[in-house]
Amino acid sequence: MGTVLKLYNTLTREKVDFKPIDADNVRLYVCGPTVYDFAHIGNARPVIVFDVLFRLLRHVYGEAHVTYARNITDVDDKINARALRDFPGLPLNEAIRAVTEKTETQFLEDAKALGSLEPTIQPRATDNIAQMVEIIEKLIAKGHAYQAEGEVLFDTKSMADYGQLSKRNLDEQQAGARIAVDAHKKSPGDFVLWKLSDENEPGWESPWGRGRPGWHIECSAMSGRYLGDVFDIHGGGLDLIFPHHENEIAQSRCAHGTDVMANVWMHNGFLQLEGRKMSKSEGNFVTIYELLHTEKFGGRKWPGEVLRLAMLMTHYREPIDFSVKRLEEAERLLAKWPAAEPSTVAPDATVLAALADDLNTVAAVQAIHALAQAANADPAQLPAFAASAALLGVLPVKAEVDEAVAEAVDALVQMRLEMLKAKNFAEADKIRNDLAAKGIQLKDGKDAATGERVTTWELKR
Structure with missing residues (x-):
């Protein structure tokens, strides 16, 4: 094995030679979606980036020697709210299942359309509640967690070097996401490991009563169960460094008594849409599904391979401006x-x-x-x-094309040539774009004998 990988490690803020713990069992964990709504184009970036890493690791170490786990978060207060909104007539558990199954199915279809391989393991949070309870019990026993006001919280001041990943001073930190700063906390930065559920919320039995897990404990449990207490690489978006990844590290290290949770931490940069931060309230928001199947962005559908290449034309750690211009550039390159x-x-x-x-x-x-x-x-x-x-x-x-489809495409190609002769470039471009959206790439050239424009085509799928 002659290839040496160099990876930027967020934990140390430097690019280092990657040395797996066990070259016969290279382990990668990436935070996956919370399945309450269709994934937006920003969610596509880690899907694509870490798929490239997965492919590279498999090439270097062998397909059988790489394990890639990407979780599905299917228990979350946002999911509860969406279930009540979309399925008001169903019992809550059934409504939650309807939301998560539909959304997870669409996410997996989106990821496949973007050319991504299936991860080795795709654990669901609700299948790992027992593992979460076990970690919380260890944290309480070791003095790193406490019960207060119906919650179990992690005591951030019990960990001497809390904040290494984000480089934040504990005294300056605000409370973690998803919970308010309440008087029952020992410190503002303490975060929820377990919270009690009322009769209208999903819950599981635990030593602290019927309840549900906090966000961060889910990934600690799933990564530990499938990859071990310490593994090679943990990935995700830049927005997850704090509080999510910082709190994962705190839980896992304190529960298992280890110096690290993962040796290398990798984070992809932020994504803007046409130069602006995505926002539903401003209408500047688009899902992967909409890009693939509707004409919402740029007035047309975009093939998955174009979306993927457009994403990879920017280094993963750099911010990316996802635009129609960038997609058109990727499409021209692919053609x-x-x-x-x-x-x-x-x-x-x-x-x-x-x-x-x-x-x-x-x-x-x-x-x-x-x-x-x-x-x-x-x-x-x-x-x-x-x-x-x-x-x-x-x-x-190259895909096989039946005779009827070939004849229809030939007719459109001829129509486009006529439009170009008539200098009706807008209509000619529309034909090209419509065909490209169906995976049909046109190539213009000149007849060697006559010098006239000729166009060939092929279906790429």
Whole structure:
């Protein structure tokens, strides 16, 4: 194994050589969705970023030697509120199940449409309540948690080095998300591990009464159960550093008596939409489903591979401005890449080197484009391009087209050529975009004999 990965570790604020705890069992955990609503485009970024990392780890260490866990949060006060709103006639447990199952199914379909592999494990929070209770019991026994006013809270001052990930001074911190600052807390930064449920809320029996877990304890329980008390890499969005990831570290380390929870912490940057922070109240908000299936953004549907490539054209740690212009740029790039069958040759060294340098997908895309140009000129170069593009999850695959569909596309292509001759560029562009939304890429050229414009097409799916 000659490839050495360099990864930026948020915990140490430096790029380090990645050394797995066990090269035969490399373990990655990423915080997944809270399934109360369809995932927005910002949620797509960690899905895509850590899918690239998963692919890279599998290439370096072998598919059988990498475990990727991405959780599903299916117990949360937002879920309760959505269930009461959308299914007022159902018993609460049934309403919650209706919300979470529908939303989880859509999230998984969205992730697949974005070209992401399925994680090795996708644990649901509600399947790990016993593990959460066990950790809380350990924290109480070790003096790191206490009961007050129907809640079990983590005592942040019981941990001498609390705040290492976010580099926050404990005395300056505000209370964690999802709970108010109440008089029953020993310190404002103390956060809920368990809270009692009333008859109209979901709950599970525990030593502290019928209740439900706090947000942070869920990931500590699931990562510990499936990856161990200490594992290799923990990932998520930049917004999760505090309080979520900081509190995960506190719970896990104090319960298990370890120096770290994960050796490397990786965080993707924020996403803006057309230069502004996404906000439902301002109408500047779009879901993955809407991008894929409706004409809400840019007046058209966007193929999953275009969304994926547009996301990877910015380094994962940098902020990204997700725009129609960026999507069009990604689409034009993909149109220049040849469709190919999956390849068994090794990815090109330039692509591998780029990804090994803290997932430098910007350099990787540039290298893949050069390989695409070489393959267009010489079909013998196609396998190297295919293997490299597949490593990034952006390999255009030629699909079979039946005769009726082919005739319909040919007619539209001819219509577009007529529009171009008539200088009706807006209508010509609309035809191209409509076909692109269906995965049909057009390539313009000139007839060698006559010099006239000719257009070929292929279906990439």
